[in-house]
Amino acid sequence: MQQPIKKLVILGGGTSGWISAALTKKLLGNAIDVELVESNEIGTVGVGEATIPPIKLLNDVLGLNEAEFLRETQGTIKLAIKFENWKNENHSYYHTFGAAGKSMAFCHFHHFLKRTGELENDSKLWDYDLNALLAEDGKYAHIRHQDPILEVPYAYHFDAGLYAKYLRKFSEKIGVKRTEGTVARVHQNQQSGFIQTLELKDGTLIDGDLFLDCSGFRGLLIQQTLQTGYEDWSHWLRCDRAVAVASERFDKTLPYTRSIAHKGGWQWRIPLQHRNGNGLVYNSAYYTDDEATDLLLGNLDSKPLTDPKIIKFQTGRRYQQWHKNVIAVGLSSGFLEPLESTSIHLIQSAVVRLVHLFPQHGINQAIVDEYNKQSKLEFEQIRDFIILHYHVNQRTDSLFWQDMRNMAIPDTLAHKIELFKQDGRLFRDQNDLFLESSWLQVMLGQGLVPNSYHPMANAMPEAQVKSMLQKIKAIKHEPLASIPSHDEFLKRYCG
Incomplete structure (x- = not known):
């Protein structure tokens, strides 16, 4: 479909939506209009709080001040992940x-x-x-x-919700338009199947040339609308659920993430300035949700601040992360458990890849194929590294x-x-x-x-x-x- 790309529409906020908005507008400037559609009624998964060093490049490109960023996101420094009980019990x-x-x-x-x-x-x-x-x-x-x-070399731990808010302020300041609302219908071109318009519940119509699906596991555009399909990797990565809870901060803030193996999964502990992030990734054939919750709560080093939240997932990836005029970013593109803190990086790399291959003169198959080839390889390489641990x-x-x-x-x-x-x-x-x-x-x-x-x-x-x-x-x-x-x-x- 050879139509110049003048407007980018991002469906969904959270970390994936606001990283996408900030990066595309910062790097492409006035060459493109960017509009982000999100609803305060729809929650985000919001457990990704640990990162890897390329996040520093993202922040540098955006021109963020590191001290301010750490203050705004209650961030800490991450030097490493400490793996406990993975080789065998009592070994780290x-x-x-x-x-x-x-x-x-x-x-x-x-x-x-x-x-x-x-x-x-x-x-x-x-x-x-x-x-x-x-x-x-x-x-x-x-x-x-x-x-x-x-x-x-270092990365960060930070509150993902605060990071999204921080990037929202940044994005709106440089010209990103935010629209509040929930999508009621998606209108497609009858001949090409390309998405043309998002119709919100209040009747507002959002037109776009290129759409980023940051709607999370729902995949409202890439899957529910375009039926792109999903490659299941659960035969290699057997965990299919997580339970997450925030707890009070420790007296001593560790400069690393802890990954603690249990009999049917593993537990994360992520230190922030104001609290700690905790979760248990597990296989539902070994733990019921109640057993997993009890195991997590019984292994916290501080008092819980929230009710535990169960998250169901299927490891794998979209067969095509760019299909027609939709690119899946974040959880809509696939899921690899957060063992090596790659979730936020996959958002970042997806957007950088788009910028490198940006189809300013119109979408053509060569660009789409190259994007999908690179995305597939990246997911598979990270997949192999995670399988290695198990x-x-x-x-x-x-x-x-x-x-x-x-x-x-x-x-x-x-x-x-x-x-x-x-x-x-x-x-x-x-x-x-x-x-x-x-x-x-x-x-x-x-x-x-x-x-x-x-x-x-x-x-x-x-x-x-x-x-x-x-x-x-x-x-x-x-x-x-x-x-x-x-x-x-x-x-x-x-x-």
């Missing part, structure tokens, strides 16, 4: 945003640890990771240093974990695991969100140790290797004494 490890050791030419740092025998003790890896050392001590500060070995476990205490360990997995993931098992080889697939350091931490943390190492690690004498490792460890530990606690940092920085 970090997946940090940093990397252990230092970058070595053509040979990953962990091969040198394998040569000296340190890799067999999985806790040794994190002795060389500044993110992990800071997380363990409950500390954070912006480290200004020229040496990349002391870089501390599949490479050593727990014997429940049928759930045994089933996850013994299930068939995607060939792409099986290949990655086999390469690492042999001699620690890690290769980042093109555009994979997760770097080699992420795959390394989860594989080692779950107890997968390679049989051998790369021969380049033998290029220097053993004594020299040990001396090098000692120096790197000393450099990583040196800043710790002068860095304040996370709470002290937030108090000074946010005011």
Whole structure:
């Protein structure tokens, strides 16, 4: 349908709607009109409160002041996720945003640890990771240093509802039009099937050329109207429900997310400045909703502030995330459980992808196909990384974990695991969100140790290797004494 795209209509607010509005209007400016339709009567899922480092790029592109952003969203710093009871009970490890050791030419740092025998003790890896050392001590500060070995990549925890409100103020200031109302009917072109108009309950008509469906699990445009279809991944990712509850803040604000495995699922704990976010992702074949709720409430570190909320979901993705003149963004596009805090990133990347491929002269199939190809690959790569956590476990205490360990997995993931098992080889697939350091931490943390190492690690004498490792460890530990606690940092920085 070769019709110039002059107006973008976003259906739904929340995090996905307002990120979409803010980014498209900021980057495309006067080239396009942006109107967002939302209803205060329709709630949002609103449990996504942990992010990954690309969120910083989003905020920077929008020109947001970090201290103000943290104040407005009651945000905190996130250095890592701490996985507890995943390998087996009473065992824990970090997946940090940093990397252990230092970058070595053509040979990953962990091969040198394998040569000296340190890799067999999985806790040794994190002795060389500044993110992990800071997380363990409950500390954070912006480290200004020229040496990349002391870089501390970070993301945020924040209140998703407050973030949406913050972005709404920003978006309306730069020209986004917000319309309050609930959609009663969707009008399509009889020949093409393209959506032309949203008719609201009060009779208001919203015309558009391109529509973003940010209506959540309902998928009002992408599924209920266009019947796009859904690829079910629940045979790999068996959890199908979550129960969420907010609780009072802790005395000490941890600079990391906690992910705590239970017999039939896992629990998240996310620290904010004013409260904590908690939830239990579970398999309904192992826990009833009441059992899951009781388990979550019985494992809170502070008093609940709200009633528990049950969320039902099906892991997977739309067969086409761009269909006709509708692009699904957020939960309408698919769902991957929040184990690695990718939900908000998938919103961000969907909108950035649209901007890169924006069809200013009209929608054509080549653009749509490229968008869908990239979206499919991104979802599949994140899917494989999440499956890895479940599949490479050593727990014997429940049928759930045994089933996850013994299930068939995607060939792409099986290949990655086999390469690492042999001699620690890690290769980042093109555009994979997760770097080699992420795959390394989860594989080692779950107890997968390679049989051998790369021969380049033998290029220097053993004594020299040990001396090098000692120096790197000393450099990583040196800043710790002068860095304040996370709470002290937030108090000074946010005011």
